[in-house]
Amino acid sequence: MNTLVRRSFQAFNTTLKISCRAFSEAGINDKIEKIVKNNKVVVFMKGVPDAPRCGFSNAVVQIMRMHAVPYESHDVLSDENLRQGIKDYSNWPTIPQVFINGEFVGGCDIMLQMHQSGELIEELKKVGIKSALLTAEEAKQGEKKN
Amino acid sequence: MNMVYTEKYLKEKLTQELDAVHVEVTDESDGCGAKFSVLIVSDKFKGKPLLARHRLVNTLLQEELKTIHAFTQKTLTVDQWKTQ
Numbered sequence: 110m111n112t113l114v115r116r117s118f119q120a121f122n123t124t125l126k127i128s129c130r131a132f133s134e135a136g137i138n139d140k141i142e143k144i145v146k147n148n149k150v151v152v153f154m155k156g157v158p159d160a161p162r163c164g165f166s167n168a169v170v171q172i173m174r175m176h177a178v179p180y181e182s183h184d185v186l187s188d189e190n191l192r193q194g195i196k197d198y199s200n201w202p203t204i205p206q207v208f209i210n211g212e213f214v215g216g217c218d219i220m221l222q223m224h225q226s227g228e229l230i231e232e233l234k235k236v237g238i239k240s241a242l243l244t245a246e247e248a249k250q251g252e253k254k255n
Numbered sequence: 256m257n258m259v260y261t262e263k264y265l266k267e268k269l270t271q272e273l274d275a276v277h278v279e280v281t282d283e284s285d286g287c288g289a290k291f292s293v294l295i296v297s298d299k300f301k302g303k304p305l306l307a308r309h310r311l312v313n314t315l316l317q318e319e320l321k322t323i324h325a326f327t328q329k330t331l332t333v334d335q336w337k338t339q
Contacts, residue, residue: 165325200310201313203326214306215305215309217327218329219305219306219309222305222329
């Protein structure tokens with residue numbers, strides 16, 4: 110009798126765990142959606158901009174700094190739910206992840222290549238952010254003319 | 256058990272699956288197989304934006320990327336590679 114009760118309790122417990130997990134997944138998806146839709150530029154990274162805890166996250170922070178992009182950052186190391194949730198949300202296996210205007214843009218490699226090709230300046234322009242590199246370039250051109 | 260992947264294994268898989276004309280795989284982990292950087296030249300990337308190219312590679316290496324912790328990729332078409 111006792112065993113039977115325990116068994117059915119275990120079964121119940123497993124069901125409870127599964128449904129809780131599904132519930133939390135739905136929750137994290139909504140949370141991420143809100144974050145990326147409410148900010149022009151969002152970076153999900155390991156650590157914080159002042160102290161990145163991974164070379165790839167650091168590279169993205171440096172790129173953002175060069176372009177003087179205002180962005181919101183989220184540390185996945187301080188939130189295990191977010192760490193897995195963001196990978197599922199964007200269907201992308203690694204961190205960091207950059208979102209512009211609610212759209213997943215890429216990780217470190219893509220950001221670096223967009224930075225090198227000048228594409229990043231264009232993408233930022235589309236959402237009304239003027240890259241500091243563009244401002245510097247224009248100032249240079251202006252000096253030449255004068 | 257975690258599989259340890261080698262440069263040779265990844266090179267062969269990527270070359271075959273992507274009909275790649277050139278693949279360079281560098282193990283940057285001192286052999287523990289957790290950190291790789293790859294250059295793939297294939298016309299399967301033609302007409303695909305960067306994100307789509309990287310997604311294609313990530314999908315091919317879905318299993319492998321569970322144990323490869325750091326993965327850097329460069330994806331070029333044959334024309335892009337020649338003009339580089």
